[in-house]
Amino acid sequence: MSYYVTTAINYVNAVPHLGHAYEAITADVMARNARARGESTFFLTGTDEHGEPVALAAAAEGVAPLELADRNAERFRALTATLEISNDFFIRTTDPGHVVRVQEILQRVHDAGHVYLGTYEGWYCPRCADFKTEAEMAPDYHCAIHGIPLERESEENWFFRLSAFQERLEALFDGQGDFVMPRHAYNEARSFLAGGLTDVSLTRKTLTWGIDVPWDEGHVFYVWFDALLNYVTALGYARDGEDLTAQFWPATFHVIGKDILKFHAIYWPALLLAADLEPPRHVYVHGFLLGPDGEKMSKSRGNVLDPFDVVGEFGADVLRHYLLREVSSGQDGPVSLDGVRTRYTTELANEYGNLASRTLNMLERYCDGRVAAVALDEGLSGDFAGLTARVDALLDHAELSSALDEIWRLVRRLNRYVEEHAPWQLARAGDRADELTRVLASLAEGLRLVTVLLNPYMPAKTATLLEALGRPELDQRDYAAEGWGGPVGELAPLFPK
Numbered sequence: 001m002s003y004y005v006t007t008a009i010n011y012v013n014a015v016p017h018l019g020h021a022y023e024a025i026t027a028d029v030m031a032r033n034a035r036a037r038g039e040s041t042f043f044l045t046g047t048d049e050h051g052e053p054v055a056l057a058a059a060a061e062g063v064a065p066l067e068l069a070d071r072n073a074e075r076f077r078a079l080t081a082t083l084e085i086s087n088d089f090f091i092r093t094t095d096p097g098h099v100v101r102v103q104e105i106l107q108r109v110h111d112a113g114h115v116y117l118g119t120y121e122g123w124y125c126p127r128c129a130d131f132k133t134e135a136e137m138a139p140d141y142h143c144a145i146h147g148i149p150l151e152r153e154s155e156e157n158w159f160f161r162l163s164a165f166q167e168r169l170e171a172l173f174d175g176q177g178d179f180v181m182p183r184h185a186y187n188e189a190r191s192f193l194a195g196g197l198t199d200v201s202l203t204r205k206t207l208t209w210g211i212d213v214p215w216d217e218g219h220v221f222y223v224w225f226d227a228l229l230n231y232v233t234a235l236g237y238a239r240d241g242e243d244l245t246a247q248f249w250p251a252t253f254h255v256i257g258k259d260i261l262k263f264h265a266i267y268w269p270a271l272l273l274a275a276d277l278e279p280p281r282h283v284y285v286h287g288f289l290l291g292p293d294g295e296k297m298s299k300s301r302g303n304v305l306d307p308f309d310v311v312g313e314f315g316a317d318v319l320r321h322y323l324l325r326e327v328s329s330g331q332d333g334p335v336s337l338d339g340v341r342t343r344y345t346t347e348l349a350n351e352y353g354n355l356a357s358r359t360l361n362m363l364e365r366y367c368d369g370r371v372a373a374v375a376l377d378e379g380l381s382g383d384f385a386g387l388t389a390r391v392d393a394l395l396d397h398a399e400l401s402s403a404l405d406e407i408w409r410l411v412r413r414l415n416r417y418v419e420e421h422a423p424w425q426l427a428r429a430g431d432r433a434d435e436l437t438r439v440l441a442s443l444a445e446g447l448r449l450v451t452v453l454l455n456p457y458m459p460a461k462t463a464t465l466l467e468a469l470g471r472p473e474l475d476q477r478d479y480a481a482e483g484w485g486g487p488v489g490e491l492a493p494l495f496p497k
């Protein structure tokens, strides 16, 4: 099986904030989990560099659009490294490989008769780079998202015959109830579709910062079509001399925020059908991180947390754990530095970190620093039965926070196991050495397994712990019947207080 997961590509008119980090982390957990279970995986992220929002931001700074794009693309690239994101490629829509493929695919769409020349008149938000229908705008012709006045625009555009795909999209939605997840997002897209599709602009004439339309000089492609195509074009040039399209298309998951649902759930599958390509299997729509004011975190509201600062203070794993534990998948959630601190102490230091150090200390003290090759406690293996399959199934439905809850229940179960069996008392009893050996080997195996399953969420700390256990393999995802019989090493506190 192959697994292809993407994030939305980020606009380079602003610098990264925690909302972008959240999306990258989400997709990264899915990619790492897929790799661990042996799927051939490709994970794509990158930057969206054309279009009016970027041109406007560059003009405001008095620099060329590409200069702004170069600078901010580097910030986004640095963010992936800082967050331990395991993307296989970082696309920039100004890459020549992207540009030629966009032209080639949209030429095909043109030649197949899915576009026509017309005049567009409507209300346009330059920050969204989107025309608004009456239903989508705030009172008095304002943008519902940015609160700025919409502009009345009229220009000659090439149109994409979106309306011609009404039935095929209905069939897609009706035949595939998990095309968009979670359900409330599916329902929203389905009711947009039920409202009836109208054709949309594919090109713009008054803008120059975009990809040239090959069949009509003077037009550039509307940024959304250029941007959406990144998911396909990247596969064509991410690896020198190799075309990965046959191996990875259709994408398994596009991970996006709810503000760009229409583009991904409606425009994108229609465009793919027009280009004779398969629609993606799933679109997963996460919620928004909310700032301290309870509003969507966004640069224009000024309520953002800088992910570089948070990672600087706590480390990437702590932020990753916090976001996926704090915010229920598919829902909005408020986040704060205080929240990070609290979960750090209560869960990472006191629960997981403590479990790790006490397990290794007791193995050292009572078992000569070894995990014995003895039959393991069936009581504990019972608690682990089916855990990995449940986690995988939840992640296949993009329920990342529920999967983490499942794993965390077992972290707590292991701490209770220690209390219930009180190895220090077994050691004092003198005649209960076998039981002591078995309890600690069982505990070690339990700790190993939760750590393997936590690895997609906290790649660095878990790798350190697995190394100390002498069992670094990430693909050993079942609770064993017998202890592995090997020495364990030393471990500095994973989450010092």
Ligand code: MSP
Pocket: 007, 008, 009, 010, 011, 018, 019, 020, 022, 023, 048, 227, 228, 229, 230, 255, 256, 257, 258, 259, 260, 287, 288, 289, 290, 296, 297, 298
């Ligand atoms: N460039 C377009 C996407 C094109 S995809 C073919 C875009 N860029 S963006 O930079 O504005 O947003 C990138 C992603 O970050 C989107 O999925 C968006 O929903 C997400 N987020 C932006 N702010 C967010 C929060 N406050 N919380 C969570 N995610 C948010 O849209």
